[in-house]
Amino acid sequence: MCTGKAKHPHRQVRKQHRCVAERHSMRHTVEKWAVLILVLLLPLLSMAVLPLADTSEPRYAEIARLMVQTGDWITPWFSPGVPFWGKPPLSFWAQAASMMLLGSSEFAVRLPSWLCAISTTWLLFHGLRRLYGVSLALWTVIIYNSCVLAYIASGAVLTDPFLVLGTTLSMVSFALISQGMPVSRLWGYGFFGGLAIGLLAKGPLAAALVFVPVMLWSFYHRKTYAVSNRLPWLKGSMLVAVVCLPWYVLAEIKTPGFLDYFIVGEHFRRFLDAGWQGDLYGTAHQKAYGTIWIYWLLATFPWGVMMLATGACAIRSVRFRLAFKAMLAAPLRIYWLAWALFTPAFFTLSANILWTYLLPSLAAFSVLAALLLDELRRQFTFSKRSCLPLAGVVPLVGLMLTFVMYVKPDIRNSERTLIHYVAQQATPDMPLLYLGKQPFSAQFYSRGKADRISKAALPEKQSSGASFYLALPKAEQAEVARILGGPLEVLFQNRRHVLIKLPYAGAQPSSTNDKQALIKG
Template sequence: MLATLAFALALQGARPLWEPDEGRYVNVALEMIASGDWLTPRLHHQVPHFSKPPLTYWTIAASLELFGHNEWAARLPGALAFAGTILLVGWTARRLAPGAEVTAAIVYATSLLPFVAANIVSTDTLLVFCALLGAAGFVELVFGDGSPRLSRAMLWGGFGLAFLTKGPPGLLPLAALLVFAARERGSWRGARRLISLPSFALFSALAFTWYLHEIAHRPDLLRYLLGAEVMERVGSAEFDRNSGLRGLFRAYGPVAIAAMLPWWPLALLRGRRQGAATNAPRGARSREERLLLLWLLLPLTVFVVAQSRLPLYLLPLAAPAALLIARRLGPFPVTRRELAVVLTVAFLLVGLKGLGARWPSDRDGRRFASELLRQLPYSPGEVLFVEARPHYTLAFYLGCEVEEVDLATVQMMPRRPSYRPLEEPLAAELAEDEPARVYLVTPGGDEAWRREVAALGYQTVPRGKVGRYTIYLAPRPAHAPSSPPV
């Protein structure tokens, strides 16, 4: 367990936060800390953000409060979830790959996708842990001889937390497990033994309490969640995330090949030569493999059909894939050769984190913040992006608020995915007495920005450039003195 934890935590804080996702998740957590409101996720103190439920934000905010304002603390929840998932994979293998428990844990821990994902601030690694906790309870109920009460608590508590982490996608593995249970018993009634009144109450409390609270305060939120966050993500290209056939191969093709490297080629060779190498009887093995294949393929089918696709969406498939691979590879032989192979792979993976810390990237939030600060006569209290996706890592590195200005509608608004625009005229924003405000304007929006500001009776002068943006200090009324604020 200590080795697993050390492996998961190694160099977690070496790499700066990258845009866009890491900045956004950490920014929402910082807003929770600053406002004291841990129920409503916000991109800005005026802008609710309901793209994801709050569990991931809560873990990040708690870590930052406990361990300080640093990258290691921001990534700690993902590292702990990764370590927990490794242990759960090994524990679940007791039933699904008996004799290969250590192999299963090693395969998951040292496969490329799970390891890389654990070093990225996102919902996905925590989601996998919660869903696997639920799946482990299911496996114990169906294949094991442990306490049914505890197994049901794991099953429904785990999937309740998965729903609180990512909403409906968190229940895709549960759907596969229920289909398996129904097929095993010939009808859906056979799956009813998996649930009891206390376990249903536990699931409902974890999964739905936060949603009911927020919907009670925002009656139109339910329509947004079902429409934008479910129907549009599944059936439309509204979110511009790799829709269509080309997007399918772009988002999932390379990841599907690399996800379980270096182990799946070895398992393929071993399977061809020896068949499934486990200690389980053939009949039980066939039953276990049916479950694992259903657990793998049913969510994959949904991911393929859905028009919103990102590489990390495939991460929940890594657990059943690791168990299938472990069944092929069989028990882990504790020899010098095998230990040397595993340690080499582990050191190479940890080295990837160090390489990522030194690899130049235009997504590097720390470097962007440093370059911006060098151009300014003061530390900004608020940075507004004109017609551009905000760099939310600025909130982490500069301690400022970050917002977006949309000149097309002359209002302040968050970019999708969010809840709703905050309809505040640009004139009202300009009139606010906030001299430490900075505007960043893209080349395509520069002329419109100048024209809009001038039409409202203000003047502004470019301060310099950072990346592709032109920097403007807070506009002043046209009759005001021209000295910059200090």
């Protein structure tokens, strides 16, 4: 504490300087904590107000809703009668449990991802605080949570946040153990606990994301035997087997063919075969080889751009080069590099990719970015406080987009407004049919009641005399009008679909308040 007076003037001056430095340090620490808390809390707003947008979010939400509806906690169901073999059930268990507690709302089904982000943040901070101190640990979690991909994923219905939680637990546990730090033995089991979480969240890919960086670091430092002796391999492996194997066995027994599709198809054919036609639940995401690095630039924004710009400056500037050398001299530098680079390197020659695949690598990237930022501060004697505005770029843009999409929800690919319109009509129980295939968001918001119909079946359905709502793509209006033999009376429309009611047998629009319009084919 800076109280009292020193007996000697020079000591008094030093004490005053020390007091000023302490106050500045405390103020900067408070500011960093405030930024971190703000970045962590802002996604809660979009989680509550934004509709689920096709296709991933409502698809996974509908699987969780069916889990609640059927009471089947072994097999996730893509739709009634169609098992979902694409992912293990951990995320669906969490989302289903959240909906049981909070109802079938957007916030409830997104909450587990946010809780995963909070848990991942805690693991990173706790581990790095022991390795490097509070300041660098705090900067790491600020950078991590303000990267575009991490920020979006924290408030979205995805399976990836659970994978990240598992890999981060394993990697942080290994980092602490590898340095011979006096930590609890629980961290040894944490390494295997993270593997169990990953195997139940994403499958064998989780093991590869953990073991390859660990092995690269161990071989580089020739510490494979010494480090491995610090891990409880027998008991840890038994822990993984006890937690994971029962579900895998029960899933195969309940729906034979699961293991072949999931292990071989999802983990090999999907990434090696650019034209893989075996995807039972969507379309192959065929991209040019190397596209993952473009995704990396977007996923790590704005910090990835900062690191690339610093690297470009290092070509001509000695001090920038010294900063990079000092960063690469930090303890565990090879470990963080292997962790950060393995995922994008692994998917460089993969054709079917999504940018969310990069999420497990962002924690290690954030450690490297924080180390580099620390070294740049030493070389150029600036306050890292001046970099805090970078952490606000993504949350600020996210807040603005949330407001825009709240005011105009139909700019997203979501059927929430159309389903709500039908529910508010005098005959809300009337069947709702989508021409062709109903979107996942229609399935979720209608609680599975929205169905589909083909063009060929339309005349027979209309002539049956049974009334129904028909949602058809806007581009199909002229064709449907021709099939039905008359103009369409549009009751409602969103970004993708128009809604009509059949049969109307020439009836006139009943109310201008419903914004009905005549569209001639």
